[in-house]
Amino acid sequence: MKPQDVLAGKSSLWIFGYGSLVWKPDFKYKRSKVGYIGGYKRRFWHGDNFHRGNDERPGRVVTLIEDDDASTWGVAFEVSGAQAEESLKYLNVRETMCGGYLTKMVDFFPEGEEGAPVQALVYIATKDNPLFLGYATPEVIGFQIAMSQGKSGHNLEYLRRLAEFMRQRCPRVRDDHLFHIEAAALRVVAVLLAAQ
Template sequence: MKPQDIIAGKTSLWIFGYGSLVWKPDFKYKRSKVGYIQGYKRRFWHGDNFHRGNDELPGRVVTLIEDDDETTWGVAFEVAGSQLEESLKYLNVRETVCGGYMTKMVDFFPEGEEQPSVQALVYIATSDNPLYLGPATSEEIGAQIAMSRGKTGHNLEYLFRLAEFMRRSCPHVEDHHLFSIEAAALTMVSYLLAAQ
């Protein structure tokens, strides 16, 4: 799905973020809401050789994997008017060009609201992408994150900010994958510091 097809005839659009967008959207928006989408799980299965890693040591960032029994929590941003085209142009570079993501429309459910879900645009890294790393143990992923740095910053910052968002904004949600990788990364950092 191309951005021009997404915005055709629309005056506003919701964009769902589940990774760095939850703390660093970097585009103008009308309002934002914490909530979730169904049928997907968030996994650190995508490589990043630009923002959070490099060609020699790619970082790990999250993508979505289809799973009927899972939900993924994040933030949806409503963009309207001129924000619509500007945000998609920006995200196309940030996500699609550098990261190899595809776009999809999903149902977003705002937290604690009785109103029905809204359609939201989401960026998903695909397994046929050259940067796609796939599954690994929490220890392996945590170690890789602890060692990786890119143009935007250290891979640890990405991990810790995402974990912080979940604890602060979704304290009732147990994200085992995320928190087990955070624990493994902290263990690796302690090991590296002790070895110095």
Template sequence: MKPQDIRTGSLWIFGYGSLVWKPDFKYRRSLVGFIRGYKRRFWHGDTFHRGSDEMPGRVVTLLEEDDTCTWGVAFEVTGSQIEESLAYLNIREAVRGGYGTHMVEFVPRDQSQPSVQALVYIATEDNPTYLGPASTDEIAAQIAVCRGKTGYNIEYLLRLAEFMRQSCPGVDDPHLFSIEKACLAVIRPLLLAAQKCAPAVN
């Protein structure tokens, strides 16, 4: 990213995956909204945060597609927050996640707020950890069993689905919600079996 991509004293950063609930950097304010021309897909592999080298997890990236949009959260960072947030995200998203940076137009849900240019992290198929497309059941089965240094892959999925329901009511995301449904179908029998095996507490 070139210096001129940052407006003087202010930068917006758009999150559409774990950043929507766990930015972990200081920011001035945040807005829920969307970007046009991209769709969210669980096509990127994660060998650090939500998976391992032996069992890569699946996390979301963006694919360009006309007439689509992706909802998420944009964070405005100002002053010293700009350098601090970019340094942190470079490690989290680029070094450990394999994401590159792009600039996109972010449209706030609050129509009283103007659209802004925002920085977004996108992983493409030329990344060595990119996994690409798979069926809903295959993705769900992989997510159900993977775990990384940040936590379980299924937590990532469920938190993202929860964000969409709570912060973007009425917005459908068939890819996300179908994987959530399939993943819950995978783990529900395991949870029931574990409950049956648990010793009774007097």
């Protein structure tokens, strides 16, 4: 599905963010809601050689992996009119620059709201992307994140801001994958600082 196809006949669109979009959408939107989607788990399995790493030391960012028993918390942004077109143009560059991404419409469940979910567009990095790195232990991922930096900043900042979002906005949700990697990355940083 092409992202622009989802706008056909609609006055507004919801876009679900589960990585850097939760703290830095960088596009105009009408409103936002914290909530979750089902059937996916968030994993640091995607490499990044631009924003949070480089060719020598690619960073790690999150993507979604299908899992019927899982859910992923994040933020959905409602965009309408010209906002929708502008945000899709922007996200097509930001999210799909390297190719290997899918866009899907998923059910988004806003926190604290009963009733039917809303349909939201989500970007998912797939195994077809040359930067898809796949599974590694939290220690390996944490080390990679602690040692990587790109044009948008240090990979550790990405990790810490995502963990901070989950603690502040979704305090009842356990994200062991995220928090184990954060702990591993911070141990690496502590060793590096102690060696100076």
